Amino acid sequence: MREFLAAVNNELAQGNSLCLATIIAQKGSAPRSAGSRFFVRGDGSFWGTIGGGNFEAQVIEKAALALRQGRTELMHYRLMGADVADSEMICGGDLDVYLDPVSADDPDNLALYQAAAQSTNGGRGRAMLATLMIDGGSPRAAGRKLLLRHGQPALGSLPVDEDGLASLAAKLGANGSFPQQLWDAPGAASLPAPLLLESIATQPVVYIFGGGHVSQKLAPLAAMAGFGLVVADDRPEWGNRQRFPQAQEIWNRPLEKVLEGESLGPDAYIVIVTRGHLYDKEVLAQSLRQNAAYVGMIGSKRKRAMIYKALSEEGVTSAQLEQVHSPIGLAIGAETPEEIAISIVAELVMVRAARMGSKRLLMGI
Template sequence: MAHFVTLVNEELKKANDLCLATIVKRSGSAPRSSGASMLVLADGSIKGTIGGGKLEGDVQQEACRCLQEEQTKLLHFSLRGKDVSDSEMLCGGNVDVFLEPVKAADSAARDIYQAAAHLAQKGGQGLLLTPALPGPIKTQKGRKLLLALDKEPVGSLDGFPEVNSEILPKLEEYIKERPFGIHDLKLPSGQNLPCLWEAVLADPTVYLFGAGHVSLQVAKLVKMVGFKLVVMDDRKDFANRERFTQADEIWVNNYQDVLTGKDLGEDAYLVILTRGHMYDKEVLSQAIKQNAKYVGMIGSSRKRKAIYGALLDEGVSQKTLDKVYSPIGEPIKAETPEEIAVSIVAELIKVRAGG
């Protein structure tokens, strides 16, 4: 969502009209899950994907019509039986796609997506609410609302003046428990409105400790699959912009105190790939004190046993060490730096998806 709202904001800044296409419901097997989005520009070109194939082509054509007619629509697709006999998408499921035109001249739309993009880029958390009803649309004014933690709401929902006071007190809980979906707004007034809820969160960050040959390959892949990237090493000849052009940040520091005073947060993925056992131990001893989503360390079972043994002697619990992913990566018998990178990033994707 962070990447997507940023993309929408960039297109609106370029004065490009567009239509948002979002999978709002999926049952059975389908190429993408609920929440997958793409945008369709006025010339028919697309950015993002909802799965490719005939489904995406049909949505692309219908989105262009929605943009011309200034209409929101809810499309239903069956990916089974005779409905897909002429296509390659024999998935066996059903998909609902919500189409919503957004005009670059609409100041309300520009304000909403600029605020959402800024929120995502700065590491904030928010919830974007949009009525999920088909019908005419001239402007996003009164039909889109961005609620964010510790910030003033942007936009509004016509006819639902109580929505801010009802949702804001539970916003953090809602973001965690229902980050995406269509939910009825049930207010004291007795009104109900089917509304699309979309959590706006910053992309999670991968921290690579060690800037050697494996990290070079991991860096390429983590950016490709939607993570932010921080690269760290104690050698500026290795940790620099010439080697890691895609990095969001580069740290040159001593391993012994690299995380001193830092709180990387719950969406941090710490990947330990230093050049030596002692450096790995130094970073791991600090990494396990973070409230990170993922901590992984490269190396053999023998190396892990030696490092774990030293940390146990220092008072670290076995329960804490059991949470570390080591040896790192999915077990695909990887050998080359490129293969090892694939196995590591596959594991990161798995954890991000709740595996």
């Protein structure tokens, strides 16, 4: 969503109108899950993908037409026969795609998508974009799109009463990483069409504690997978820009109080790979006081048992320790720093996908 909104905002700022295409429902096998999106320009060129093959080609054609006509459209598509072969699937499936033209001449669109894109940068808050999915209606943003930040309306408007707004705010506050979904909540009955809710979370950030060999291999992979990056090591010769050019921040702080005064938030992914048991223990103790999405610690089962025993004696509960991913990474038989880094990033992606409600993860696709 972060890269998508940045691209949409950039196109609109250059005066290019677009048609957004979002998969809003999926049954059976399909090349992409609900929530996948891309946009199509007036000349038929596009950014992103919703699966490729003949299916995507037909969506592009219809999206370009919807943009020229200035009308939204709910597109129903059944994948079967040659379409299945094009998408390299075993069996067919049904997909619903919402086509949403966004005119660069509409000042409400310009303001809304600029604000939405900015919501992904800086800070640790969350926002949500709600779109009234009228089939065959006007694509203008007024009365059809609403941006909420921190549970409060920020830009745009919807025909939703106070109870409905409160319900939207509750969804935002309860889990800022919910997937795109149709809204079924108090107040929805009064709406002329369903709502598409899109979570806009700030970029998830991987905090790597320790600047050693594994960390150096891990950093570029984490950045490539779409995570922000902070590297912490008390030794400037190990934690610096030369070793970690991808890092947004480098912390050269004593590890025994490296998180003092920090509130990393629920989009934080903590990776503990320091140079020794004592430092791992100290960083883990601090990490368990954070509301992080992920806490992982490198090391053998014997090392983990020693650290867990010491923390238990200091009052850390077994429930807290059960949340730690240790040994860290997916079990792929990794041995070298490069292989270990791959296993860690794979686990980070898996956890992120689960938090975002990935249907592919749940379906085992």
